[in-house]
Amino acid sequence: MASERRLALIGFGTIARDIHARLGGDGFAFACLLRPGSPSRASLPAGVAALDSLGDLLAWRPDLVVEAAGHAAIAETLPQVLAAGIPALPASTGALADNALLLRLAEAAQAGNARLIVPSGAVGGLDYLAALRETPDAKVRYTSRKPPAAWGPELAAAGLAEKAAQAEIVLYEGAAREAARRYPKNLNVGLTIALAVGHDRLSVRIVSDPAAAGNTHEIEATSALGTARLSFVNLPSPTNPKTSALTAASLTAAIRRQFDRIAV
Numbered sequence: 601m602a603s604e605r606r607l608a609l610i611g612f613g614t615i616a617r618d619i620h621a622r623l624g625g626d627g628f629a630f631a632c633l634l635r636p637g638s639p640s641r642a643s644l645p646a647g648v649a650a651l652d653s654l655g656d657l658l659a660w661r662p663d664l665v666v667e668a669a670g671h672a673a674i675a676e677t678l679p680q681v682l683a684a685g686i687p688a689l690p691a692s693t694g695a696l697a698d699n700a701l702l703l704r705l706a707e708a709a710q711a712g713n714a715r716l717i718v719p720s721g722a723v724g725g726l727d728y729l730a731a732l733r734e735t736p737d738a739k740v741r742y743t744s745r746k747p748p749a750a751w752g753p754e755l756a757a758a759g760l761a762e763k764a765a766q767a768e769i770v771l772y773e774g775a776a777r778e779a780a781r782r783y784p785k786n787l788n789v790g791l792t793i794a795l796a797v798g799h800d801r802l803s804v805r806i807v808s809d810p811a812a813a814g815n816t817h818e819i820e821a822t823s824a825l826g827t828a829r830l831s832f833v834n835l836p837s838p839t840n841p842k843t844s845a846l847t848a849a850s851l852t853a854a855i856r857r858q859f860d861r862i863a864v
């Protein structure tokens with residue numbers, strides 16, 4: 601039997617807990633990097649080693665680092681992780697809106713001979729979109745449509761909470777980078793799609809919709825190669841209405857793929 605794979609998680613919130621629930625005891629050993637004073641420390645399951653610093657994480661010698669903490673955690677940790685030769689799988693892909701950070705990550709990955717693996721997360725079809733990147737005339741429109749519960753603090757800050765309970769509100773239309781900056785906890789997918797198809801081919805639309813059937817994602821693509829309409833209606837995670845429950849399943853599949861001999 602293959603030896604245990606060592607997975608280091610960054611953050612222990614909705615996505616990280618679900619990944620651990622899916623893979624714990626299935627040939628994976630877990631450790632978790634927590635912020636100082638993190639309330640999550642008290643609820644770390646037995647057998648998950650708590651890591652207090654990036655130095656501790658590197659010394660634990662993970663086979664893969666999975667970030668599920670937020671945009672800031674990517675800049676704080678992943679350049680050093682990649683430079684140390686450890687592959688990294690980020691959930692908070694919206695952080696890659698920052699070109700300087702993206703370059704720093706690419707240089708670190710080159711120096712460490714490691715890879716930053718961008719997961720499909722709350723959507724699918726990245727293989728199709730990446731193929732369109734090879735097609736000069738491709739155009740893609742991505743619409744993120746979620747119920748008001750997914751935009752709680754953002755709607756309250758804009759004084760739109762009452763209106764949003766009654767009617768659809770278009771929160772933003774434009775570029776994936778700006779969408780990810782404005783909505784760092786809701787628009788990671790926009791940046792993931794932009795990385796696949798290219799920023800210049802993508803327009804993003806963000807909608808709060810009290811009639812939305814779930815956290816929905818619509819991707820409409822046209823090119824000389826044909827057309828595609830991809831539509832995802834995701835149940836929200838029970839502990840975070842912004843995050844689709846699909847996301848942890850997608851990251852879990854990406855983790856398995858990293859170690860599978862036949863990678864699908």
Ligand SMILES: NC(=O)C1=CN([C@@H]2O[C@H](COP(=O)(O)OP(=O)(O)OC[C@H]3O[C@@H](n4cnc5c(N)ncnc54)[C@H](OP(=O)(O)O)[C@@H]3O)[C@@H](O)[C@H]2O)C=CC1
Nearest residue numbers: 611613614615638640668669670691692721722785788843
């Ligand atoms: N790519 C995609 O398709 C998707 C990406 N996401 C993104 O994935 C990320 C995780 O989502 P989710 O699990 O729902 O979020 P949660 O808020 O449920 O969990 C995040 C956890 O990260 C911890 N944390 C925050 N900052 C840091 C830090 N600097 N270092 C270490 N830990 C930190 C917090 O822990 P504590 O407070 O205990 O310290 C919190 O428990 C988010 O950025 C989210 O936007 C979500 C859905 C889809």
Ligand SMILES: O=C([O-])CC(=O)C(=O)O
Nearest residue numbers: 722786787788789843844
């Ligand atoms: O989980 C989702 O539906 C998408 C999401 O939050 C994101 O892209 O950040």
